[in-house]
Amino acid sequence: MSQSLRSTALFVFVVALILGTGFVQSWNSALLILNMGLVSALMALGVNLQWGFAGLFNVGVMGFVALGGLATVIISMPPVRAAWAVGGTGVLAALAVGAATIALAIWLTRSIPRGKLRAVAMLAVLIAGFVLYRLLFDPATTAIEKIDPAVTGYLGGLGLPIVLAWPVGGLLAAGAAWVIGKIALGLRSDYLAIATLGIAEIIIAVLKNEDWLARGVKNVIGLPRPVPYEIDLQNDPAFVARATDLGLDVTTASTLYVKVGYGLMFAVVLVVVLVLAQLALKSPWGRMMRAIRDNEVAARAMGKDVTRRHLQIFVLGSAICGMAGAMMTTLDGQLTPASYQPLRYTFLIWVMVIVGGSGNNFGAVLGGMLIWFLWVQVEPIGAAVMDLVTSGMADGSDLKIHLLNSVAHMRLLTMGVILLVVLRFAPRGLLPER
Amino acid sequence: MDLLNAFVALANFVLIPAIAYGAQLALGALGVTLIYGILRFSNFAHGDTMAFGAMVTILVTWLLQGWGVSLGPLPTALLALPFGILGAMALVLITDRTVYRFYRKQRVKPVILVIVSMGVMFIYNGLVRFIIGPDDQRFADGERFIISVRDFKALTGLDEGLAIRTTQGLTLVTAVITVAVLFWFLNRTRTGKSMRAYSDNEDLALLSGINPERVVMITWLIVAALATIAGTLYGLDKTFKPFTYFQLLLPVFASAIVGGLGSPIGAIAGGFLIAFSEVGITYAWKKVATYALPDALAPNSLLQLLGTDYKFAVSFVILVIVLLVRPTGLFKGKSV
Amino acid sequence: MTGGYGKGPDILHDCTIAVDKGEIAVIVGPNGAGKSTAMKAVFGMLDVRSGAVRLDGQDITALSPQDRVARGMGFVPQTNNIFTSMSVEENLEMGAFIRRDDFGDTIEQVYELFPILKDKRRQAAGELSGGQRQQVAVGRALMTQPQVLMLDEPTAGVSPIVMDELFDRIIEVARTGISILMVEQNARQALAIADKGYVLVQGANAHTGTGTDLLGDPEVRQSFLGG
Numbered sequence: 001m002s003q004s005l006r007s008t009a010l011f012v013f014v015v016a017l018i019l020g021t022g023f024v025q026s027w028n029s030a031l032l033i034l035n036m037g038l039v040s041a042l043m044a045l046g047v048n049l050q051w052g053f054a055g056l057f058n059v060g061v062m063g064f065v066a067l068g069g070l071a072t073v074i075i076s077m078p079p080v081r082a083a084w085a086v087g088g089t090g091v092l093a094a095l096a097v098g099a100a101t102i103a104l105a106i107w108l109t110r111s112i113p114r115g116k117l118r119a120v121a122m123l124a125v126l127i128a129g130f131v132l133y134r135l136l137f138d139p140a141t142t143a144i145e146k147i148d149p150a151v152t153g154y155l156g157g158l159g160l161p162i163v164l165a166w167p168v169g170g171l172l173a174a175g176a177a178w179v180i181g182k183i184a185l186g187l188r189s190d191y192l193a194i195a196t197l198g199i200a201e202i203i204i205a206v207l208k209n210e211d212w213l214a215r216g217v218k219n220v221i222g223l224p225r226p227v228p229y230e231i232d233l234q235n236d237p238a239f240v241a242r243a244t245d246l247g248l249d250v251t252t253a254s255t256l257y258v259k260v261g262y263g264l265m266f267a268v269v270l271v272v273v274l275v276l277a278q279l280a281l282k283s284p285w286g287r288m289m290r291a292i293r294d295n296e297v298a299a300r301a302m303g304k305d306v307t308r309r310h311l312q313i314f315v316l317g318s319a320i321c322g323m324a325g326a327m328m329t330t331l332d333g334q335l336t337p338a339s340y341q342p343l344r345y346t347f348l349i350w351v352m353v354i355v356g357g358s359g360n361n362f363g364a365v366l367g368g369m370l371i372w373f374l375w376v377q378v379e380p381i382g383a384a385v386m387d388l389v390t391s392g393m394a395d396g397s398d399l400k401i402h403l404l405n406s407v408a409h410m411r412l413l414t415m416g417v418i419l420l421v422v423l424r425f426a427p428r429g430l431l432p433e434r
Numbered sequence: 435m436d437l438l439n440a441f442v443a444l445a446n447f448v449l450i451p452a453i454a455y456g457a458q459l460a461l462g463a464l465g466v467t468l469i470y471g472i473l474r475f476s477n478f479a480h481g482d483t484m485a486f487g488a489m490v491t492i493l494v495t496w497l498l499q500g501w502g503v504s505l506g507p508l509p510t511a512l513l514a515l516p517f518g519i520l521g522a523m524a525l526v527l528i529t530d531r532t533v534y535r536f537y538r539k540q541r542v543k544p545v546i547l548v549i550v551s552m553g554v555m556f557i558y559n560g561l562v563r564f565i566i567g568p569d570d571q572r573f574a575d576g577e578r579f580i581i582s583v584r585d586f587k588a589l590t591g592l593d594e595g596l597a598i599r600t601t602q603g604l605t606l607v608t609a610v611i612t613v614a615v616l617f618w619f620l621n622r623t624r625t626g627k628s629m630r631a632y633s634d635n636e637d638l639a640l641l642s643g644i645n646p647e648r649v650v651m652i653t654w655l656i657v658a659a660l661a662t663i664a665g666t667l668y669g670l671d672k673t674f675k676p677f678t679y680f681q682l683l684l685p686v687f688a689s690a691i692v693g694g695l696g697s698p699i700g701a702i703a704g705g706f707l708i709a710f711s712e713v714g715i716t717y718a719w720k721k722v723a724t725y726a727l728p729d730a731l732a733p734n735s736l737l738q739l740l741g742t743d744y745k746f747a748v749s750f751v752i753l754v755i756v757l758l759v760r761p762t763g764l765f766k767g768k769s770v
Numbered sequence: 771m772t773g774g775y776g777k778g779p780d781i782l783h784d785c786t787i788a789v790d791k792g793e794i795a796v797i798v799g800p801n802g803a804g805k806s807t808a809m810k811a812v813f814g815m816l817d818v819r820s821g822a823v824r825l826d827g828q829d830i831t832a833l834s835p836q837d838r839v840a841r842g843m844g845f846v847p848q849t850n851n852i853f854t855s856m857s858v859e860e861n862l863e864m865g866a867f868i869r870r871d872d873f874g875d876t877i878e879q880v881y882e883l884f885p886i887l888k889d890k891r892r893q894a895a896g897e898l899s900g901g902q903r904q905q906v907a908v909g910r911a912l913m914t915q916p917q918v919l920m921l922d923e924p925t926a927g928v929s930p931i932v933m934d935e936l937f938d939r940i941i942e943v944a945r946t947g948i949s950i951l952m953v954e955q956n957a958r959q960a961l962a963i964a965d966k967g968y969v970l971v972q973g974a975n976a977h978t979g980t981g982t983d984l985l986g987d988p989e990v991r992q993s994f995l996g997g
Contacts, residue, residue: 057548183754184754184757187761188761190476190548191761193476194687195750195754195757197687198684198746198749198750198753201684201746201750202744202747205747208743209743350552351553354549406563406564406565406567409560409563409564410560412556412563413556413564416553416554416556416559416560419549419552419556420533420557423549423553424533424536427546624863624867628864630860631860635850637847637850638847638851639864640835640836641845642864642865643867644867
């Protein structure tokens with residue numbers, strides 16, 4: 001089967017799966033899977049850019065996705081004026097001091113030769129900077145967190161349209177990726193892996209604990225939406241008339257309308273990114289990237305600045321993950337830091353990329369949609385299987401209860417098995433790189 | 435100024451917990467570093483191997499407790515530990531046969547093996563949650579303290595108390611014995627030396643007639659034992675929760691890298707370095723400082739550098755510093 | 771002992787190399803002549819498409835390098851030929867890995883041959899000088915008490931003085947009754963100690979003779995020894 005026929009067939013298969021969900025379960029579930037599938041596909045594109053194009057092993061996807069989530073809060077929530085009044089300047093000043101300290105430390109490293117003098121100067125700068133930072137930071141955040149903690153207790157955002165948060169989420173992720181890339185790129189691949197694993201945990205820790213920033217584990221709920229609210233639609237006579245014309249229940253029609261709205265927006269972003277990624281892949285830049293990936297030594301010998309190229313693509317890929325993260329939080333309508341789990345937001349994305357076919361953008365999109373579908377549907381399927389397995393057992397037996405309760409964990413097992421099977425029997429994925 | 439009380443407070447809140455935690459990290463990092471040295475990849479499934487071994491130990495412990503077997507003052511888990519080790523050994527050997535060996539034969543790039551270990555991680559993780567569930571499990575029994583705060587105060591008459599939990603003492607003793615046996619094995623026995631030879635120079639080891647499959651098998655057996663011991667000790671000392679073990683991956687890897695991947699001594703040094711930094715930086719030093727400093731200088735604030743929630747940041751920062759300054763780790767590990 | 775060899779089109783073309791008990795045979799030739807390849811073929815590290823490798827009259831063409839070691843062949847690769855992180859003595863012990871009997875005597879014999887190794891027995895082999903490392907490498911290969919010892923450019927990268935010393939040691943090894951097959955860049959010095967010399971050109975035998983014959987052969991001198 002030719003490659004294009006094969007990819008068409010596989011995409012048709014995924015569409016059929018989603019349509020099947022619509023017919024068998026409900027159109028709301030189908031659209032829910034589709035929307036998150038589109039976001040997952042975008043994340044997979046980002047990781048594929050790093051791994052498939054350049055062979056960079058990023059296991060900190062979760063962190064970049066979470067930064068995108070943070071961006072939605074910063075951009076779209078209304079500012080809490082009282083909090084800004086008591087602690088805004090303090091926090092900004094503290095952050096400025098922190099940045100200045102780091103800048104000074106880097107300047108010291110560059111301008112003083114290695115030795116005792118540098119070590120002492122560095123230590124002095126870091127300690128002084130840290131003390132000053134804490135002196136400014138602690139009272140400011142305490143004051144902010146005291147402002148109506150049940151509802152706000154944080155600085156709030158800029159009150160801008162939430163769609164703006166998508167590119168901003170990408171920028172935040174790009175910034176974090178630049179810092180981590182500067183440190184760990186150019187070293188062995190395992191080091192980048194551990195470094196990204198670490199930065200992701202730290203980002204989540206910041207989101208969970210810095211209440212002044214985004215309320216921490218108290219969550220930010222009720223994020224503004226780029227699409228109308230269901231209740232408004234239901235109260236709109238024109239909408240009600242159209243729904244009844246189509247023979248639909250008004251409530252269902254309104255939820256479908258909202259989901260379709262999200263789906264269209266996500267699809268537009270995905271298509272734009274996919275087109276750009278395809279252009280990049282076929283451009284001289286993309287060829288150079290793959291040349292570097294396949295033989296780094298030769299590329300270096302030809303005068304390519306490998307580390308710089310790697311940094312470039314690492315930042316780009318992470319930015320896409322950040323943007324996808326912002327879109328996901330927009331879809332959820334809330335930022336809940338405790339829900340970020342590495343297995344779900346880092347390793348699952350990797351399964352998508354590997355299963356889809358690393359190095360192939362369409363593969364990444366396919367993998368994203370397909371694996372997301374499975375991730376959602378494994379649970380009901382598993383439950384059905386367990387019902388069957390346990391049907392012969394006595395009701396109320398400990399084993400039966402245990403098995404039925406454990407269905408939720410079938411997902412992880414299934415994903416592991418899928419990953420291993422694909423790696424073993426189709427190591428280049430469903431849609432191999434051309 | 436009261437230096438004696440300051441030291442007791444320091445020992446109670448920093449030294450003793452950090453030593454116990456450091457021993458657990460060191461055991462975990464030893465497993466990672468051995469896999470790296472022999473099979474030449476970073477095993478992402480290591481945290482979940484620890485969880486699996488600990489889980490088997492817990493299940494057997496419950497069984498023994500159910501039968502009324504106990505070790506008196508010591509936790510029953512010690513009796514169950516060999517079964518946990520056997521369980522983990524069986525698991526990793528099956529995994530090696532069905533998964534890793536295929537890729538070893540093909541001599542794939544190490545990063546492919548890392549991705550394969552991600553798949554294994556998913557499966558182990560699912561397996562553990564499937565069998566024992568995702569929640570906290572308690573399985574410690576026996577005497578809680580070797581010395582409790584009250585006893586210590588009565589004994590010494592000091593204001594500040596010092597407690598040594600049984601699990602902390604047990605962690606240290608077990609870790610010392612395990613490490614001693616491991617180093618004896620690696621440095622004194624023919625098989626151990628052949629492992630080091632294989633890790634040092636694979637081609638020459640083959641030339642010398644060392645059987646790679648045997649070396650790999652023994653490595654897995656040792657790693658399973660180390661992981662189970664580390665996992666069980668951690669579970670006894672703190673708590674058993676599958677997700678915590680996954681999170682241990684970061685400090686464990688940081689320990690192994692900081693010490694120098696492939697270097698067993700380095701793994702131990704790295705484990706203690708990470709543990710002491712983590713505990714030291716997230717500890718509120720107010721109490722110690724109040725005792726140690728003259729009254730006039732007594733601090734008002736907590737003197738806590740970072741909240742305990744940021745303990746991952748500590749491993750990370752140390753890792754970054756080492757990567758920047760000395761990429762092969764403190765004890766020279768494998769090439770960069 | 772005869773090691774015969776012949777191979778298809780790529781690197782070696784029907785070339786024959788043989789060494790008798792206690793003799794030193796040297797393979798020389800220009801860069802890219804297939805010297806190391808010929809030796810690796812004898813040791814079974816690449817496919818022999820036609821021809822045969824015989825040890826003591828027995829055909830061992832189908833055996834793996836490890837099996838050849840067990841049959842009495844010792845091989846010292848050109849690079850990475852010691853366990854750098856292990857002590858000198860441990861290197862020797864690893865050399866004897868396939869032996870199940872007591873090899874204490876063999877270690878003593880190696881120490882007699884290379885006295886400096888005895889002094890440094892507890893030191894990590896990676897910390898030794900270039901010449902000492904080569905001694906460790908040869909010592910490691912001797913631990914199986916081979917009938918034939920193969921050396922791939924043993925003097926690569928060592929100073930001339932150390933080179934002379936190494937050649938002296940190699941002669942001593944040969945005197946104990948071990949056949950030596952050696953690839954050398956330093957053709958002149960190597961042929962001087964050789965009982966038998968092979969000049970390879972493009973994977974085929976160009977000249978064969980005793981070391982002194984080849985040194986005296988004007989054509990060989992002209993082409994390979996620089997006059």
